[in-house]
Amino acid sequence: FSMINKLTILAVFITASFAFTTKSELFENTPKEEITENSITAGPALSEAEEINLLYEAFSLNNANMPSLTSFSNGILGYTKLEKENKVEKQILTIVDFSLPSTEKRMWVLDMASNKVLFHTYVAHGTNTGGNMATAFSNTPNSLQSSLGFYVTAETYYGRNGLSLFIDGMEKGFNSNARDRYVVIHGADYANPDFIKRNGRLGRSYGCPAVPTALTQDIIDTIKGQSVLFVYHTDENYVKKSRYLNGSQAI
Numbered sequence: 089f090s091m092i093n094k095l096t097i098l099a100v101f102i103t104a105s106f107a108f109t110t111k112s113e114l115f116e117n118t119p120k121e122e123i124t125e126n127s128i129t130a131g132p133a134l135s136e137a138e139e140i141n142l143l144y145e146a147f148s149l150n151n152a153n154m155p156s157l158t159s160f161s162n163g164i165l166g167y168t169k170l171e172k173e174n175k176v177e178k179q180i181l182t183i184v185d186f187s188l189p190s191t192e193k194r195m196w197v198l199d200m201a202s203n204k205v206l207f208h209t210y211v212a213h214g215t216n217t218g219g220n221m222a223t224a225f226s227n228t229p230n231s232l233q234s235s236l237g238f239y240v241t242a243e244t245y246y247g248r249n250g251l252s253l254f255i256d257g258m259e260k261g262f263n264s265n266a267r268d269r270y271v272v273i274h275g276a277d278y279a280n281p282d283f284i285k286r287n288g289r290l291g292r293s294y295g296c297p298a299v300p301t302a303l304t305q306d307i308i309d310t311i312k313g314q315s316v317l318f319v320y321h322t323d324e325n326y327v328k329k330s331r332y333l334n335g336s337q338a339i
Contacts, residue, residue, distance in 0.1 A: 140164050147198065151205040155183045155196045159320040166238040166332035167200070167316045170258065175240050177314035182241075184211050184297055186222035186234060186321045190290035195299065197310060207307055212279040212290045212298040220289035225323060227257070227265050232294050235263035235271060236326045239317040242267075244308060249274035249298075253308045255317055262326060263319070271295045273311075275304030 134142070140161045148154055155163070163183045170176050179200040188194040190212060197207040213222040214234040226233035237259040244253050252274040257263030263271075276298035277283065278291020297319065299307055311317070327333060 136165075137161070143203075146203045147205070150203050153193070153196075153205060153208045155185055155320075159183050159185045159187075159318075162320060162333055163316075163318040166318055166330075169332050170238065170240065170316055175258070175314065176316060178241075178311070180206075180311050180315035182311055182315065182317045184317070184319045186213055186217075186225075186236070186319060189220045190222075191220060191284050191288075195297070197307060206310060207303065209303055209307075210279055210281060210284075210290060210300055212276060212293050212296075214295040215292040217292070217295075222321065225262075225321065225326070226295075227262055229265060229269050234293075234295050234297070234319065235266060235269075236319050236321055236323060237262040237330060238332050239263060239266065239319070241273075241311050241313065241315050241317060244312055247272075247274070249276060251275070251304055251308055253312050259330060259332065262330065269295060271297075273297055273299060273308060273317075275299055275301040277301060 141157075143164065144154070144157055144160050147160075154160065160183065163181055167176070167181045181198045181200055183196045183198065185194045185196075190210070193208050193210055195207065195209050195211040196205055198204070199206050214232050216226075216232040217224050217234045222234060224233055225236050227235050235257060237257060239255040239257050242254040242256050244251060246252070247270075252272045254272055255266055257266035257271075265271075274296060276291065276293065278293075279298040280300045280302070283291055297317075
């Protein structure tokens with residue numbers, strides 16, 4: 089099922105459950121001969137935000153650790169649009185929340201088919217993006233900064249950081265230079281939790297979302313091949329101008 093179908097099914101299920109309950113109460117005192125097909129009507133359609141809230145609740149039932157509702161909601165908006173554009177092959181949404189400090193686990197890999205969090209771990213940001221907090225972002229080559237927005241994962245390669253995963257930025261002006269900049273997902277010692285214990289924060293990359301070395305292989309194998317990566321932040325410029333968050337109900 090596509091994400092659109094999945095949201096629709098959730099909405100229909102909840103709406104139908106509500107309609108069944110209220111109609112059952114109504115029909116208790118109604119003679120059978122007066123009950124017709126027209127007596128049963130569908131409940132009101134849910135808004136996009138309500139559908140996303142239902143999906144968030146479904147995820148929350150299965151998982152103790154979830155991204156914020158805001159980052160999740162915006163992630164679903166972009167995921168759905170990319171799915172409509174036929175750019176999604178794997179029903180996986182990875183959310184990186186750079187509004188959180190590097191000392192917190194701020195990467196979630198979500199299985200959209202099973203409503204499960206597959207990974208929840210640390211992720212590093214770029215050297216010139218900030219210290220413990222990420223505050224500055226760029227799409228410019230050699231900026232050593234992280235880039236916000238939606239990406240589609242691509243193929244793997246082996247480089248100086250070992251197994252690495254190309255990610256193609258979908259948003260001109262925000263992350264469209266990712267491949268040329270070699271902004272990729274890879275493992276790094278400075279993204280390991282032990283680094284936090286020694287230094288008070290994670291280390292920093294040249295702009296790549298670097299992950300703990302012990303999880304690199306599993307994460308990359310899970311998300312490679314056209315799944316969605318969303319690098320989130322409260323950055324006002326991005327929120328106002330992102331084509332994946334605007335033209336729809338951005339949260």
